[in-house]
Amino acid sequence: MKDCVIADITPEDAVRVIQWKYESPYDFYNIKSQAEAMQEFLINAYYSVRHGDQLIGIFCIGPSAQVPEGRAAGIYRESYVDVGIGMAPSYTGQGNGKDFFRIIVSYLKKQFPDAGVRLSVATFNTRAIRLYENTGFKSVATFPAKDADFIVMTHPTIMTT
Numbered sequence: 001m002k003d004c005v006i007a008d009i010t011p012e013d014a015v016r017v018i019q020w021k022y023e024s025p026y027d028f029y030n031i032k033s034q035a036e037a038m039q040e041f042l043i044n045a046y047y048s049v050r051h052g053d054q055l056i057g058i059f060c061i062g063p064s065a066q067v068p069e070g071r072a073a074g075i076y077r078e079s080y081v082d083v084g085i086g087m088a089p090s091y092t093g094q095g096n097g098k099d100f101f102r103i104i105v106s107y108l109k110k111q112f113p114d115a116g117v118r119l120s121v122a123t124f125n126t127r128a129i130r131l132y133e134n135t136g137f138k139s140v141a142t143f144p145a146k147d148a149d150f151i152v153m154t155h156p157t158i159m160t161t
Contacts, residue, residue, distance in 0.1 A: 003051065004049050004050060004051045004056060004103050005049075005050050005051075006047050006048070006049055006050075006103070006104075006107050007047065007048055007050070007150045008046070008047060008048070009046040009048045009058060010040050010043070011038075011042060012049065013041075013048045013055055013058070013097060014037070014038050014042060014046075016040075016055050017031070017037075017041065017055075017058055017086065018031050018034050018037050018038065018045065019098075020088060020089050021089060022085075022089050022092070023089075025124050026089075026092070026125070028122060028147060028148060029086065029094075029126075032060050036127070039150045040064065041058075044060060044062070044063075044064040045060055045061045045062050045064060046058055046059070046060045046064065047059055047060070047061075047107075049100065049103055049104065055088055056087065056088055056091055056096075056100060057086055057088055057091065057100055058086050058087065059083055059085040059086070059104050060083070060085060060094075061082060061083050061108070062081075062082060062083045063082070064084065064117065065082035065083050065084035065148050066082050067118070067120045067143075067145050068145075069143060069144065069145040069146065069150075070120055070141075070145070070150060070152065073143050075120075075141050075152055076118070077141055077154075078118075079107060079116075080115065080116045080117055080118035080154060081112045081115045081116070081117045081118070081144075082117075082118050082119065082120075083104065083108065083117055083118070084119065084120070084154055085100070085101065085104060087100050091093040092118065092148050093127070097127065097128070097131045098131060098135075099136075101131060101135065103160035105131075105135070114157065115157070116154055116155060116157055117132075117154065117155050117157075118131065118152060118153070118154045118155075119137070119152075119153055120150045120151070120153075121150065121151055121153065121154050122148040122149070122150055122151075123142070123149045123150065123151055124148065124150075129153075131153065132153050133153075135155070136155050137153040137154065138153060138154060138155070139151050139152070139153050140152050140153065140154050
């Protein structure tokens with residue numbers, strides 16, 4: 001996954017992401033409303049991660065990375081860079097997560113050199129939780145949402161390892 005390029009998400013990439021289908025239990029991340037997702041992707045801070053002509057994944061920063069129920073509960077009051085990530089289903093479960101996350105972290109470090117980072121992850125997503133813990137993230141809160149419970153994890157500064 002070296003030599004990946006990060007760019008603003010394109011309409012073509014958004015269409016591809018909308019078509020991604022994950023197997024259970026990760027089917028929670030399958031997009032249900034195509035029109036709503038397309039609008040979300042193209043209006044807000046979403047980025048594509050590409051390797052050549054392959055779309056490896058996407059990520060978002062800011063309010064789009066926050067879970068609405070967590071926002072309503074006041075979970076996101078402290079100042080952090082919120083990030084949400086999604087890897088193409090064909091790349092998941094194969095040990096690609098660490099490199100994919102490093103690419104995103106490297107980008108965030110350049111954009112926000114002194115900022116802490118925060119992410120929210122569904123509690124059942126043990127693969128992602130393990131990845132985040134192994135890169136220094138700590139659980140700081142949990143909250144229930146409509147379809148799943150979430151863990152909020154933070155890192156005081158964006159790391160480069």
